[in-house]
Amino acid sequence: xxxxxxxxxxxxxxxxxxxxxxxxxxxxxxxxxxxxxxxxxxxxxxxxxxxxxxxxxxxxxxxxxxxxxxxxxxxxxxxxxxxxxxxxxxxxxxxxxxxxxxxxxxxxxxxxxxxxxxxxxxxxxxxxxxxxxxxxxxxxxxxxxxx
Numbered sequence: 001x002x003x004x005x006x007x008x009x010x011x012x013x014x015x016x017x018x019x020x021x022x023x024x025x026x027x028x029x030x031x032x033x034x035x036x037x038x039x040x041x042x043x044x045x046x047x048x049x050x051x052x053x054x055x056x057x058x059x060x061x062x063x064x065x066x067x068x069x070x071x072x073x074x075x076x077x078x079x080x081x082x083x084x085x086x087x088x089x090x091x092x093x094x095x096x097x098x099x100x101x102x103x104x105x106x107x108x109x110x111x112x113x114x115x116x117x118x119x120x121x122x123x124x125x126x127x128x129x130x131x132x133x134x135x136x137x138x139x140x141x142x143x144x145x146x147x
Contacts, residue, residue, distance in 0.1 A: 025051035039082030050118035065109030
């Protein structure tokens, strides 16, 4: 992994993001396990107000870390394959030094922040090939019928 392309993120700023509640504009993912599911979240955020995905953190704010290149691949592929048209995404890979385990030798952890631009009109393809319209309602992704 080329460490030159990662941003260092100060602990205070990262803690501020971690303390933010999930909602219309923020969703945390431990990792991306389903391209179809993440595509629904992407489409819903784009259709509502835009927002951010934080990947590598549990729903309860536990710092796990991820392989950012693998997660970017999953998200990009999901966006291209399932979102019609594709949403506008901006990726930031964050390197975070976790001093909690060992203060003398901090553990490097990597996280991904995906900014999803507001762009109403994005539909998401389901397993049967039908295009559905999703929005964010609080911290949930919901299907809207009749749009």
